[in-house]
Amino acid sequence: MILLSFTFSIFFLISDTVIADSKEADSIYKVSDGILDLRSWDPSQGEVKLSGTWKFIPSQLIRDPKSHSWEDLWNQADIAATGVFWNNHGNPEVNNARYGTYLLKVLWPRDWSQPLAWGEAMGINSAFEVIDWQSGRLLARSGFPAENLADEIPWWMERVFPISGALDLPDESWFLIPVSCFSYHGGGIMIPPVIDLYENLFQQLTYKRFIIHINVGFLLVLAFYHTILYFYLRSERANLYFAMICASMCMRQYTTERIIEDFIGVWGTHWYSLLNFRIEYATTTVGVFCLQRYLECLMPGIMGRTKAIKFWQILALGLFLSTIFIPNYDMLSRILPLFQIFYIISIASFFALLLNRSRSMNKDRITARIFSVLLFFLWASVFFDIVVLQFSIKSPMLAHYSIAIFFVGQSIILARNYQRAFRHERNLEEAKQVQKAFMPGEQSIPDLAVASYYQSAEQTGGDWFDYHYDPGTGNIYALVGDVTGHGIASALITGTAIGAARSSIHFIREHQMGVEEGSIHMVRTINEAIIPTGHKVRKLMTMALVSWNMNTGDGCYINLGHQPLIKVSRRLGPKIVLKGGPILGLDQNISIEAQPFTLESGDYVVLFSDGLLENPGMQGQVLKMRKIIKSLRQADNPRQAIDRIQSMTKEIWQDRDIEDDCTVLALGRSA
Incomplete structure (x- = not known):
């Protein structure tokens, strides 16, 4: 699309020059x-x-x-x-x-x-x-x-x-x-008029019409592309306004050239003539308004929120409405100077604002200065065309050239944005690999059966899981956490939480803490680690921790605002263990309550994040807890449990991108 925009700009310049040259051809016969x-x-x-x-x-x-x-x-x-x-x-x-x-x-x-x-x-x-x-x-x-x-x-x-x-x-x-x-x-x-060989004039006219249609076609492609881009990236409103600029230029091109009259014939043009100038001035006013919004979206804050901007927007709306409600062109032509003054002052003001505020900008300084140059050319060309048109019917139409230069600038901006996006994508990929490295790898732990499933909504997510084994005491600690949101910010908080959990396990080993004591210490360590960062970026975390002794099976379960635990017993089948608790990241002095339980040989537990139950499918349906419980009745070990849960998510979500991170961790005592 960058190449297309640049190609269009060059093509526009060349074709307009060729057409202009053909118009300016003079003759010794007068x-x-x-x-x-x-x-x-x-x-x-x-x-x-x-x-x-x-x-x-x-x-x-x-x-x-x-x-x-x-x-x-x-x-x-x-x-x-x-x-x-x-x-x-x-x-x-x-x-x-x-x-x-x-x-x-x-x-x-x-x-x-x-x-x-x-x-x-x-x-x-x-x-x-x-x-x-x-x-x-x-x-x-x-x-x-x-x-x-x-x-x-x-x-x-x-x-x-x-x-x-x-x-x-x-x-x-x-x-x-x-x-x-x-x-x-x-x-x-x-x-x-002109007189020439019929073949020459016909070819010249056909070529000009072809060039005009190609120019308009390029504009339509750019408008369509940026519209699709807007619906794909809803946060990028600059794409929508640029699409509207292209669309308004298409309408203006068709009205100024009156191409539509090719298709409706001379006797069908009376009604169109009533609309022609309305469309021309309305689309030009809309184009200038969209240019202001486009620059504001591209460089937030560049236009400010002053009373002058609000007055300008009201004036633009008034001029636009005048093209609709003024009964005939004779009356509209009387206020034509208002439109011309509006265009000249608007573009000059945009240029002055960009030039002035670019001095104090860091992030968008280059973009602001590029558009400052483009707006200067646009203002100069529009001003020159309007002044010349007051004295002669032949205008050099420099605005056409400045519009082409504007698209060259847009190509440069697109190239810079593409470079930024590529860099950002590469950083995201590196962050994804780092977060993936945080997750526990294969560990050889006697009598422990473990399986997991993880899928993030973006390249990096806010879900995480981990498990640790203390060979000195035979205790196992398993955790699943969910930081609010997803993306890089949430991923950084997960890294902090995982680092705190792994540092606490060393303290637990050194002091040979029991299952419940070690679990509470781990929770407090994680909470204290994420509070400073979480408060600044408004990120909280829910978490579920389950721990037991591999020799006796005695353990405890701590829930901190997280989804419930599912305990699957060989004798009694799956059972939901409901237990509430405070969310991490709010207060250092949280009240932690551990619920005791026992895992017999062959029993296992399933920990999961809310993405498992909340991500909708193609028809808006979600995975129900009762369906998970029913499926786990047929799963004899953690591996089968994960396979069955993953199969159900594929059936519901299909190829749809999930909206929230999803994590499932199943582990227990081998039979």
Whole structure:
């Protein structure tokens, strides 16, 4: 995914550059006072962009050549440059126009046989038609021009129309081009179209559409990947917000390019035009909001919780709601500067916050500075695009490049996070091996039968078990403990408890303590060991300890807030031994009560943690105590008991990951 994100960024930059280069291709042929002379034109010189000065009749939509004389219209028309807003024109009549008709006269090359095409550039929410004066045929269309906003159907699409077959290329052609534009900045516009070989224009348009779909496809893949990643790692909300950024960029790309109109046709775009700008501004506002949340989740505390942030969030919500409830684009366009100011100030503020707070950060300093650079480029490009767009319809669209750079930065962050995760995974694996080494290995103890089963919910767990033999007295001590939670913190507490238990056994041996006395001493030693650490990290521990003399079978059982003991007798079968006690890690002066019992030859006991009874299966079912007791009636020794319990857990849990650590220890006197 890191490679995919980086590849997308490079592809975005290259493809956008190629498209931009194709747009900027200039020609020596220009329209001069409504006349375009192509008699010496050669297709190898490139496409002809119909820029320059055209004849223009404001506030009239002329579609029927028979209703007017070409000479009269030509003499009546004013001179107007294409690609310039009408409200920037010197003529007051043109300034006040919202619709009108362009006149164009084209002198064609002689003896021309190759098919030509008229390529419509993307308009700024305008609508226009191209009509051949001699034949009256409609050659090209972009929406439906009208004399009012209600009847107009704007269409931004870039399209290619063949014109050779319609005209059969006479020596010259006269074109009527009715245009209307009621939306953009309150002033009409027609971006200069192009003329070229049909094959060239069609391939260029197809390539551009392909690039756009590929770009959007990459965004969708990134959005889908980070969404899946969020549901897999619920704690990483940065993935969700990054997915929302990608999704909002997809929607914005489709609205600004109006790709959807490819599929619904010109007469189906009226309803879409009512939504287009709403979607564009809404998704951009959502994208900026998600960017703030993304940075906050990636670097907690970087944005702070000031009143300014809350005010900014309320403002973002207000702008978003305005895109929903404002009735038409004409009203929405009046508050367009608010959106632009919001974008510029927001990105500038993010940049300033990151730059300022990165100085006092240790953990996320590099990440903050990387995004500081990215946000500076994004702010500069957005600011430049907005300023240029106020004076010209042609914007360099630097924001596209900064977005690509943003994805490059995201690739760097992903790579750093991946490196951290790899290091963390390696540390976890080492911690797992250390914890595994804590568990008792194979011990040759006369007349002792022992078997165990252990499964942690994560790589390291909070469950542990141990058993010790004192050859001097013949006493055996067996323990099962459960630290609250699981993971590294709980595993460290288990290491402390196991270390305390093993140090206490040496003291018990030196002082030749009896079964009950030695058991109580071991419990107190473990409790005193985990209290200092447990208090700081809020970790407690339950534990069960059983001990007996291997010669006589007399022993005792101590329960410290743990699951009950199951005693399996050869004569009487399994029996639950209920005994309560205080949890370890709360108080040094705990009251410890040992319950005496006797193990005869062939008897054994089963100690287990709560994970055995609480981990749910695929259907939410859990292992019941009565089922364990029933199964143990058929188990003659500890090994059979563990095998039967493990078989039941596999049947219930199947391939589901367990939610809590599970430990089972069975041991007793051999028959």
